[in-house]
Amino acid sequence: MPKIKKLKYISLFSGAGLGCFGFKQEGFECVATVEIMEKRLKFQKFNNKCKFESGYIGDDISYSSTKKKINTELDKWSICEQNPLDVLIATPPCQGMSVANHKKGNELIRNSLIVESIKWVMEIQPKFFVFENVRSFLKTPCTDIDGENRKIGEAIELNLSGKYNILPTIINFKYYGCPSSRTRTIVLGVRKDLKEVTPYDILPAFNENTLTLRNTIGHLKPLKNMGDISSEDIYHNFKNYSPAMLDWIRNIKEGESSFDNEDPEKIPHKKNGPLMIFNVNKNGDKYRRQYWDKVAPCIHTRNDIISSQNTIHPKDNRVFSIREVMLMMSIPNNFSWTDKSFEELNRLSLSEKKSFLTQNEMTIRHSLGEGVPTIIFQQIAKKIKQYLDTRPLDLTIIKKIIEKFNLKDPGILHQFIIDKVGDHSYASLSKIAELANTERTDNAAYYTRQDICYSIVNDLPSAQKHKIFRILEPSIGVGNFLPLLIEKYRHVGQVIIDVVDIDSNSLKIFSLLNQSLNIPHNFKINVINDDFLLHHFENKYDLVIGNPPYKKLTLANSKLDEYKRKAFNYDTNNVFSFFIEKALRLGNIVALIAPKSLISTPEFNKTRYLLQSKNILKIVDYGEDGFKGVKIETISLIISSKPKKPYNRIKIESYITKQVYFKDQEYVTSDKFPYWLLYRNEFFDTVSCGLKFNVFSAFRDRQIKKVHTKSQGKIRVLKSRNIASNKIVNIDQYDCYVDDTSNLTVAKYINHEHAILIPNLTYNPRACFLPKETITDGSVAILTIKNGNRKITESDLQYYSTAEYKKFYTIARNYGTRSLNIDKNSVFFFGILQQ
Known part of the structure; x- marks a missing residue:
């Protein structure tokens, strides 16, 4: 059995590694993970994310020392152009949204961390990249690599879409396998040299049938008293809050808020002596009890307090437990928050459990609120793995399939498609069908x-x-x-x-x-x-x-x-x-x-x-x-x-x-x-200013074929390889001649005094004057000067062989390789230097 090659990824701004855990679940190896907060990086270590300890990098990614550490890990895994990284993941904090800008030198750098992510994609050139962030991510301004301020979406497009097919999309994760509502921006990039795969192919599958909160956490035991911890699960706990708040939420029903209470004493408030100062209900989602039979709410950073957004259990008078939040964020049960096993934690005494939660609960909850649901990245990882493990059929294999099964017969082809719908991708089947269709060439x-x-x-x-x-x-x-x-x-x-x-x-x-x-x-x-x-x-x-x-x-x-x-x-x-x-x-x-x-x-x-x-x-x-x-x-x-x-x-x-x-x-x-x-571009325009255009007419022979020529004769037939700058090159067993030119249109140019020869179909322009007693075949264009233009000199022709003109001509011909005929349009660009 051949050894299966492990797929590899890097994760930038990885938090607690919740999303990346999905890549681990699918068998990917983490080359390096960068997270500046040590507490969160420890969670990744508890889950053995990286093979090497040096892969855990707890530094600011903008530091040159951090970049050296990342490159060291890439070298350790022999990541290079011949052995490219499979995936780069980045979930950078978006500083500009909180107007938390900072200065570097005299320049305001906005959202420099997303720009760092873009730079890493440009440098490493992974096969795929994944960015995840808040809804407004793409429209947030940043200072781009070139120093210009532009929206993040535009910066990603300008810097990366030359080499990547990119899908920036705003989706609610509840329709993509996550059991809670979470509207986020996902940016998926697929390198363009990967054929038959698009960002849509690695996007998690859409499913309008969402899971309800009852589906997600309804199997867990109720927790009725503050401080309760399930004996079976340390993370299923009743987090304490001020007892005075209990009356605020005790009698509210599903979908109701404490602000709906009629009794003023039960409406969220503070007391200043005899004065009762009511809390402000800004978003309408604070102190609100959730519905059992609707999709779970979005999990926020402060999921630990009842005054936060949508945190109250549908039945119990408490915020959701850590385990419930984990389930709502699709975090698997085998994800570890400590170096102790789950069984060890559950064997702790009640006081030891409370001590553990006191030390760790807030970091865990904050990590959950700011993380990526595991199921989202796991689906992306699974689809990437499926593509890389089962590359689409290439042309050679398809031709063999067509021949083996006689698929040029329409009836056989139709039955083949019916039989193979589940075995091959749509792209592979359509390619087989298109190439097998006998009418294809005619149409x-x-x-x-x-x-x-x-x-x-x-x-x-x-x-x-x-x-x-x-x-x-x-x-x-x-x-x-x-x-x-x-x-x-x-x-x-x-x-x-x-x-x-x-x-x-x-x-x-x-x-x-x-x-x-x-x-x-x-x-x-x-x-x-x-x-x-x-x-x-x-x-x-x-x-x-x-x-x-x-x-x-x-x-x-x-x-x-x-x-x-x-x-x-x-x-x-x-x-x-x-x-x-x-x-x-x-x-x-x-x-x-x-x-x-x-x-x-x-x-x-x-x-x-x-x-x-x-x-x-x-x-x-x-x-x-x-x-x-x-x-x-x-x-x-x-x-x-x-x-x-x-x-x-x-x-x-x-x-x-x-x-x-x-x-x-x-x-x-x-x-x-x-x-x-x-x-x-500017270079093209600068060169154009020094040239006078539209000075020549062009002719190319359409009659002379190889069968008409011979190795010796009266009139030499010049071909493209014979043309050099201001001279003719003789080439053994290439040079050819004709004796009779009476029926050739090109004969009118024999001994033309000022005719100029330029090879057709080339990015290596060069020119010389037409010698006596010669004609050309179709591989050479004959240029003649239009009336009213000055006499052409060898200095003019020499210019066509300069590096400057070659670069100019490449742009003028739109970087073409086959559409390079010198015709009445393209001859325009053989200008002469202004005097």
Whole structure:
């Protein structure tokens, strides 16, 4: 049996380790835990959280000495890029909420501890990270790494979302397995190199059937007298309070407060001589008896006093015992608050038990009030472990499965899905189905990974104010967006999804796959087997989302004229452009995946013009990472179809540079340049100021193929590798020739006096003049100067080989790898130096 690799995590600001105990329960090893309060750190030691004693770090995380200790532990476990940490957990105190700011030097640093957490994620780059905090966490201001003040949510996004898919969400834990109400912010991060997993996949499961207080603590024995301690459980105790308060709560019923008493003597008060000064009932939840048959209340730090929020037992005249609070916080019975065993504690005499509680009860209760329910982190740990232990099927394995079971036969494929619904994840089954579907290539449909879908769905509008939310997916395929749309919109009143596909087999597979999804009752799915571009839709939609086919139609295609009849861009025959236009007519928000060529090539000039008249909300540049096995660069766009508003900001997310930033739409789509520039920056603008653009026309041969050339001949045919800066390079067994150029369009450039040669499809631009008696094939662009421009010199051509111009050109070509043809748009950027 191979040795199972233990999963590892680090916990920052770990308190008593209540939440982290869930990771221990799931078999994770703790590399290091950082908690500045020694009493709470001891609780972690009692539970043997760390393998090494040095893993318990009781220092201020902002100190350099603390950072050294953490790094020492990472080294001890050989944590590095090749052996990455699995999870980083951080539950930092949020100083700014209490206006408890402090200064470092001359600068006000707000919420520096959350920024420290962000820095550690950036440095360690764990596979997953988990932040947990109060409801207002994301909107609280902090001073970010760059010294700018911004909201915590924005700081997390700007610093981490380049490398992580991130879900910031506010949830009530009572719907996620915790037996008490507790509304908190959870931020889940999944590293983008982990395929087929999204933050939704590690979020605890939603369950609207909550546990009641009776379900949670009803089995415990009543405690009627102050000071009572259960003989079976030292932590089930009646905490003392002032006897004068007993009359205040003695007769109140479930849901009632002492402030509801009619007798003034029984209303919470203080006496100042003969004067009775009544306490203030600020929140309406103090001195209030709880309901047996409702979910347990939120546990606060001061759960030890009856004057605090929602602390009074439904029947007994007391606050909840430690054990009851533990159960309400889902803390397992095997969690230890001391180095003594539970059995040892229960064998203590009554006076010894009281002494133990006197020394420890307040620290325990405060730790409970400020902790994370164990069940929440345990579910996250379990889901992370499940993913890492059973990675999704890769392309090679899927191809073998398809071949082994003959899944290209639709009937066999359908039965396979029915049989395997419980054995494989939705992502694996949909991938098998998409790749096995024999119609896939003809319809130009390709499997869209769940993590790619997430990069779009995560930034869609929340729709919380909608009673009915209508979604259209115009080319559903086997339905890869559906699981994430369910997670995104499960709390909306009613969600109606119309799904369309021209392929009936794909729709059959879609229906079968849905059996593995827990589709909420508020979702209604309508299936339409038709051509989206020709189908008449009765409704407008709040959202149109999908991955339309990328396919050029030939003039012989009978539908092309119909498709173009309503097209704004009739210069293209590519189906996806028609999909974009119709989606904009039908949807308020349009979110589509498209080829990266959309943002730059002449073929889509009109499509870009149409898109930039709307509000572009987000663009993701996947480069070649979007679709494995398909040699195409892709992007996704989220567009508001309403007319563009002034100063609209685009969120740009790059899988290439691993960065996220916000830019003005006018800046990205500026008409100073022939197409959109996603990576335009100050450096690009500075170089642009020194260049005169739009001075050349470009030509590339489309006729010469390898079969037409030979190793010797009258006219040399230059290819990309022959071109160097201001010279031609001879290459043995690479150089080629032709004898007859009479039928070649490129022949018109033979002996052209000022023609310039630049290799096509390269990030290594270089240029030289066209030599006598030569032509080029399609791997080289021929540039000729437009009228009115000065004579080009070798110094001009030399500039194209400089480091400055190469960096500039990389930005000008949007970091492309395949969409690098030199055409009438991109030739614009071969400027000449201003004189």
